[in-house]
Amino acid sequence: MADCRNQTAITEFFLLGFGDLPDLKILLFLMFLVIYMATVVGNTLIVVLVVADQHLHSPMYFFLGNLSCVETCYTSAIVPRMLASLLTGDKTISVSGCIIQLYFFGSLVATECYLLAAMSYDRYLAICKPLHYSTLMNIRFSFQLAAGSWFNGFLALTIFVLFLSQLIFCGPNEIDYFYCDPLPLIELSCSDTHLVILVDFILACVFTLPPFLLTLTSYMCIIATILRIPSTTGRQKAFSTCSSHLIVVTIFYGTLMIVYMLPKRDTLRDLNKVLPLCYTVLTPLVNPLIYSL
Numbered sequence: 254m255a256d257c258r259n260q261t262a263i264t265e266f267f268l269l270g271f272g273d274l275p276d277l278k279i280l281l282f283l284m285f286l287v288i289y290m291a292t293v294v295g296n297t298l299i300v301v302l303v304v305a306d307q308h309l310h311s312p313m314y315f316f317l318g319n320l321s322c323v324e325t326c327y328t329s330a331i332v333p334r335m336l337a338s339l340l341t342g343d344k345t346i347s348v349s350g351c352i353i354q355l356y357f358f359g360s361l362v363a364t365e366c367y368l369l370a371a372m373s374y375d376r377y378l379a380i381c382k383p384l385h386y387s388t389l390m391n392i393r394f395s396f397q398l399a400a401g402s403w404f405n406g407f408l409a410l411t412i413f414v415l416f417l418s419q420l421i422f423c424g425p426n427e428i429d430y431f432y433c434d435p436l437p438l439i440e441l442s443c444s445d446t447h448l449v450i451l452v453d454f455i456l457a458c459v460f461t462l463p464p465f466l467l468t469l470t471s472y473m474c475i476i477a478t479i480l481r482i483p484s485t486t487g488r489q490k491a492f493s494t495c496s497s498h499l500i501v502v503t504i505f506y507g508t509l510m511i512v513y514m515l516p517k518r519d520t521l522r523d524l525n526k527v528l529p530l531c532y533t534v535l536t537p538l539v540n541p542l543i544y545s546l
Contacts, residue, residue, distance in 0.1 A: 282339040
């Protein structure tokens, strides 16, 4: 940690992104543009269908509409800025702009954690307690779960950003990512970061561990129930109602854990840069395809 008193606070960061691949700049721009447009169109279609079709006015599709809305928003918090950087070559982002991007992206990712937990609980009730499903998972309760997911996601990041905004940045100012990630940002601060790191750890435990454990427990119960079904046809029918959600949960949590649990070594630097593309760009793209199938 450096002493900030005799140093000038910086006002902008450089998001290096894919700056080490200048020859592929146009190709990357076109690829990410197509992926982003397909993501927005696919997820928007799901939201429109859920709203317009009376047959889809059920808790399962209500949660799916919320999930599609979240993924459209958090992709939009990152990809347009990345596309502009690839097109113009301008890698700068203001300190406040970086924190704002981190706030919205982080809030929406945390919201998705809770939505996936709500969806897994919905499938648990449908498969493990089918006779009581309509009573336990009514429209009012599903609305409360969705609203709670959005509230908790934004509450967690509001608390974190309040602490993060107290940090002073006085150089270096290069972030070797294509978006503003919390850990690289904290590492660039010349203030005492112990409190922010502690808050980050506590919030991760309080706001992301419970929905992950709920999702895990729900699927353990679901799989145990499915295995007890005597007929093969019955097992296949039960599993088909939750298989798409299980695939999405595996991709989402799998890539998150790999990214944030991998050691930050120079040999893994490129891998740590590429893997976030899985949950920031690719997961929102494939989710509409998975659920549609």
